[in-house]
Amino acid sequence: xxxxxxxxxxxxxxxxxxxxxxxxxxxxxxxxxxxxxxxxxxxxxxxxxxxxxxxxxxxxxxxxxxxxxxxxxxxxxxxxxxxxxxxxxxxxxxxxxxxxxxxxxxxxxxxxxxx
Amino acid sequence: xxxxxxxxxxxxxxxxxxxxxxxxxxxxxxxxxxxxxxxxxxxxxxxxxxxxxxxxxxxxxxxxxxxxxxxxxxxxxxxxxxxxxxxxxxxxxxxxxxxxxxxxxxxxxxx
Numbered sequence: 001x002x003x004x005x006x007x008x009x010x011x012x013x014x015x016x017x018x019x020x021x022x023x024x025x026x027x028x029x030x031x032x033x034x035x036x037x038x039x040x041x042x043x044x045x046x047x048x049x050x051x052x053x054x055x056x057x058x059x060x061x062x063x064x065x066x067x068x069x070x071x072x073x074x075x076x077x078x079x080x081x082x083x084x085x086x087x088x089x090x091x092x093x094x095x096x097x098x099x100x101x102x103x104x105x106x107x108x109x110x111x112x113x114x115x
Numbered sequence: 116x117x118x119x120x121x122x123x124x125x126x127x128x129x130x131x132x133x134x135x136x137x138x139x140x141x142x143x144x145x146x147x148x149x150x151x152x153x154x155x156x157x158x159x160x161x162x163x164x165x166x167x168x169x170x171x172x173x174x175x176x177x178x179x180x181x182x183x184x185x186x187x188x189x190x191x192x193x194x195x196x197x198x199x200x201x202x203x204x205x206x207x208x209x210x211x212x213x214x215x216x217x218x219x220x221x222x223x224x225x226x
Binding site for chain 2: 004006033035042043044045048056058090092098099100101103104105106107108109
């Protein structure tokens with residue numbers, strides 16, 4: 001069974017640009033969550049999508065947005081990139097909506113570098 | 116979610132069992148114990164989770180004490196590929212549980 005697939009693996013952008021990251025969950029999984037991981041802040045929750053609806057959102061500015069398609073694939077968009085957005089962006093999928101008893105399975109992430 | 120405490124680092128000889136402890140003394144009755152690990156430059160990998168009974172899967176065993184205040188993750192036959200940072204997390208049921216990782220335990224498996 002294929003795992004969570006994230007594309008691209010690496011991305012270099014400059015300040016002010018925007019970026020779209022893609023995530024394909026494990027087949028049959030309907031919930032997709034996005035996280036930002038940095039050495040200083042650790043793992044931070046961005047948002048969760050289930051059945052094409054955003055269920056939960058973390059404390060990130062509106063520049064960070066996402067969506068989920070009917071096949072459960074998800075995209076995350078960051079507009080007006082800042083140097084501080086440099087991070088590893090992780091996508092995690094789970095069978096059902098997050099409820100504390102749903103293991104989340106992660107992809108290997110997209111490493112975004114802002115110049 | 117309850118806080119967890121883990122030793123910062125541990126060593127284990129290849130082929131031996133690795134026993135990673137976690138303290139979660141403020142855990143409540145409806146909080147699950149989860150274990151993840153992260154190998155450098157890869158995404159976190161789910162290992163196992165449990166509520167109050169011991170659990171075993173193809174990767175590891177999870178032993179939770181009767182009072183649920185601590186747990187131990189057991190990798191029965193550690194290999195070099197098990198070298199990683201291991202995170203113990205407590206998540207509340209019935210809520211949209213967002214993962215956060217503490218500092219974890221850096222397990223070094225050696226020849």
